[in-house]
Amino acid sequence: MFACGHDVKRREAKKEAARVASGLIETAARTATEDVELAKRQAALARRLALKFNLRFDWSQKRFFCHGCKALIFPGANARVRLGPDKMLLITCADCGRVNRKKLGARLNRQRKGQSNSLRE
Numbered sequence: 696m697f698a699c700g701h702d703v704k705r706r707e708a709k710k711e712a713a714r715v716a717s718g719l720i721e722t723a724a725r726t727a728t729e730d731v732e733l734a735k736r737q738a739a740l741a742r743r744l745a746l747k748f749n750l751r752f753d754w755s756q757k758r759f760f761c762h763g764c765k766a767l768i769f770p771g772a773n774a775r776v777r778l779g780p781d782k783m784l785l786i787t788c789a790d791c792g793r794v795n796r797k798k799l800g801a802r803l804n805r806q807r808k809g810q811s812n813s814l815r816e
């Protein structure tokens with residue numbers, strides 16, 4: 696039934712799904728301050744797409760999802776963002792109380808090193 700064309704079609708569908716999913720997350724982020732419930736539905740849809748098509752979100756998209764309850768978390772709407780010790784970003788979910796951690800240190804150090812090297816030229 697699905698001979699050689701299937702893989703290509705699937706890849707195209709995956710690309711389209713990735714585009715729709717990131718669009719949904721963007722929309723959800725904009726909606727979150729006005730209507731958290733609607734934003735959560737949009738984010739849940741994006742997550743379902745990601746699961747179905749095996750998409751990988753990068754950090755800029757992943758950070759909107761709580762690791763505990765998998766729902767949308769948005770700073771100012773239902774999440775609290777604090778800077779913890781050792782350049783750790785702490786995002787607390789207001790729904791389940793889970794603290795989502797993100798280490799910021801590594802990337803910042805690398806950028807700083809790159810800058811000081813180029814200045815010496």
Ligand SMILES: [Zn+2]
Pocket residue numbers: 761762763764765766788789790791792793
């Ligand atoms: Zn949560």
